[in-house]
Amino acid sequence: QQQVKQSPQSLIVQKGGISIINCAYENTAFDYFPWYQQFPGKGPALLIAIRPDVSEKKEGRFTISFNKSAKQFSLHIMDSQPGDSATYFCAATLLNFNKFYFGSGTKLNVKP
Amino acid sequence: EAGVAQSPRYKIIEKRQSVAFWCNPISGHATLYWYQQILGQGPKLLIQFQNNGVVDDSQLPKDRFSAERLKGVDSTLKIQPAKLEDSAVYLCASSFTSGGAGDAQYFGPGTRLTVL
Numbered sequence: 001q002q003q004v005k006q007s008p009q010s011l012i013v014q015k016g017g018i019s020i021i022n023c024a025y026e027n028t029a030f031d032y033f034p035w036y037q038q039f040p041g042k043g044p045a046l047l048i049a050i051r052p053d054v055s056e057k058k059e060g061r062f063t064i065s066f067n068k069s070a071k072q073f074s075l076h077i078m079d080s081q082p083g084d085s086a087t088y089f090c091a092a093t094l095l096n097f098n099k100f101y102f103g104s105g106t107k108l109n110v111k112p
Numbered sequence: 113e114a115g116v117a118q119s120p121r122y123k124i125i126e127k128r129q130s131v132a133f134w135c136n137p138i139s140g141h142a143t144l145y146w147y148q149q150i151l152g153q154g155p156k157l158l159i160q161f162q163n164n165g166v167v168d169d170s171q172l173p174k175d176r177f178s179a180e181r182l183k184g185v186d187s188t189l190k191i192q193p194a195k196l197e198d199s200a201v202y203l204c205a206s207s208f209t210s211g212g213a214g215d216a217q218y219f220g221p222g223t224r225l226t227v228l
Contacts, residue, residue: 004154006154034216036219041221042221042222043116043205043219043220043221043222044155044203044219045219046216046217046218049216089154089155091154099157099168100155100157100217102154102155102156103154104152104154105152105153105154
């Protein structure tokens with residue numbers, strides 16, 4: 001059973017537009033939801049993360065929106081730039097553990 | 113601060129051969145993870161170490177995969193014998209602890225394995 005489902009698989013956005021990536025999870029015990037950014041040939045790097053006690057977290061152009069009742073969370077990239085072109089993974093982890101369940105990834109292409 | 117180091121970066125082998133990957137975590141990080149990332153998919157945890165003890169290896173194919181973490185620092189992941197479906201990027205990650213949610217995992221660049 002896939003614990004975290006991510007969509008879309010790929011996304012093309014014009015420079016300056018808003019990129020939105022969605023994730024849904026099954027296990028209500030998950031209590032930490034990070035987003036990772038991965039460039040080709042590199043390992044994933046932590047971008048931003050949220051805990052379920054808040055509905056939104058913003059860091060610069062990146063915002064996580066969290067809907068606990070719907071068991072969904074999303075990443076919004078405002079004013080998308082070509083340098084944001086990468087693969088983005090959402091993840092979720094269990095309470096008191098650090099075992100991450102990753103989504104399948106979204107390949108973002110920001111066109112200049 | 114140096115990041116997570118992995119070697120080799122690329123490896124091509126024939127099926128049924130053996131292969132080993134090496135990882136050096138960030139200094140002071142007690143927890144080390146090995147992930148398998150198949151093309152187009154998210155990373156899947158293979159094994160998690162806390163110091164030199166195994167915390168979780170539920171998704172490690174133990175008939176062909178093995179891993180060890182000597183002295184609670186460096187780690188090696190071995191595949192013997194390799195199958196075609198083992199072609200993937202093998203990522204190593206480390207974190208300061210594993211006792212609480214929110215402990216960031218730092219990933220190395222990965223080893224891309226191709227099994228022919």
